[in-house]
Amino acid sequence: MKKVILVADDSPTIRKFVSISLKVKGFEIIQASDGMEALEVLPSGQIDLVITDLNMPNIDGFELIKTIRSNEDYRELPIIILSSLSGNAEIEKGIQYGANAYLLKPFDSKRVLYEVSKFLN
Amino acid sequence: MMSSDNISQLFSKLNDLKKVFSYGEKLIPILNSLGEFMKDTVPLLENINKSIAESTSKIPKATNQIQSVTSATEMATTEILDLVDSLNADLSDIEKTMLDVLNKEVDKKEFLLNLIPMLNVKNAETFIKDFLIKNSSSERLGELLLQIGKMKTDSNSITISLQVQDITAQQLATVNHLIESVQERLSSLIADLDNNPIPEEHDTKVNLPAGASFDPNARYSRSEVPQQEVDSIFNKEMQTASQDEIDKLFN
Numbered sequence: 581m582k583k584v585i586l587v588a589d590d591s592p593t594i595r596k597f598v599s600i601s602l603k604v605k606g607f608e609i610i611q612a613s614d615g616m617e618a619l620e621v622l623p624s625g626q627i628d629l630v631i632t633d634l635n636m637p638n639i640d641g642f643e644l645i646k647t648i649r650s651n652e653d654y655r656e657l658p659i660i661i662l663s664s665l666s667g668n669a670e671i672e673k674g675i676q677y678g679a680n681a682y683l684l685k686p687f688d689s690k691r692v693l694y695e696v697s698k699f700l701n
Numbered sequence: 702m703m704s705s706d707n708i709s710q711l712f713s714k715l716n717d718l719k720k721v722f723s724y725g726e727k728l729i730p731i732l733n734s735l736g737e738f739m740k741d742t743v744p745l746l747e748n749i750n751k752s753i754a755e756s757t758s759k760i761p762k763a764t765n766q767i768q769s770v771t772s773a774t775e776m777a778t779t780e781i782l783d784l785v786d787s788l789n790a791d792l793s794d795i796e797k798t799m800l801d802v803l804n805k806e807v808d809k810k811e812f813l814l815n816l817i818p819m820l821n822v823k824n825a826e827t828f829i830k831d832f833l834i835k836n837s838s839s840e841r842l843g844e845l846l847l848q849i850g851k852m853k854t855d856s857n858s859i860t861i862s863l864q865v866q867d868i869t870a871q872q873l874a875t876v877n878h879l880i881e882s883v884q885e886r887l888s889s890l891i892a893d894l895d896n897n898p899i900p901e902e903h904d905t906k907v908n909l910p911a912g913a914s915f916d917p918n919a920r921y922s923r924s925e926v927p928q929q930e931v932d933s934i935f936n937k938e939m940q941t942a943s944q945d946e947i948d949k950l951f952n
Binding site: 590591592593596597600634635636637640663664665666671672675681682685686687688690691 | 775778779782783785786789793857860861862863864865866867868870871914915916918919920921922923927928930931934935
């Protein structure tokens, strides 16, 4: 059965980059253009991993992670941050909120694949 | 009857008045100059005010054009990515087919070599080995597979380079945000000076995308150093692989 990855980013090009990078290895991708849309998709119960941007309208990445982690059912759901924010404060906040990995943009698809495989294989 | 004291007081006051008049005489040319200066300056200030109003009215158009640039580059990047994706799929198909052909070549070679002891013909071994050397495609197929690997690496590099669109979009969103701030300041300045309201035919509202969110410091860099710094922070908490390990896994 295909593993399903939720990609939350307000940039359609980034969502496409991630999709292209991951679908070659057989992952199924569900896209969300902000944190709110991601939270609407999540309860479907089919999500195996979340890749999220930090700067997003409506609900940003930090808020999304916080909301996910506050739900008992998603405590173990792997979350990867994919952002252009490289400040220590953001990285530490990401760790503190419960992200499992932090990747900077522009990203290498091999690195994204590695991080995803680490949690899903 | 006026006393002599009163008369002397009157003369003193008249003297004072005379002094005021003589001072006024000196002051009149200065006041005239000031009047002339004001006459010249007021239209100038009105011009400045009008210019500010006109410039302010053009700001929304500028921001909309910036927004159009972002949309256009986004569309173009998506199209290029679709092509790269299709190219990658084709390359993977070719790679798979060539690997099949290469495996069949190996099988064929093995079959012919196994055939030698069964053949009771003079020089069979020399003949078959010579045939295999002259007709083997394995080496060429290996070279082509390497070239396909290189093309896949190049395609990966293209996708990394195309991410410049996302970074540029964030930078343009920052510029739009700054322009919006300038417009707000100018609008309030005009409201203070006010005799030249912003022309009504222009929409003065800056049309930033709803809920715009961006990183004002977004930069495009292919350097691995920033990611290594992030990894070192994350390594304190979790175990992260080196780039070499990742390359080994996915190449």
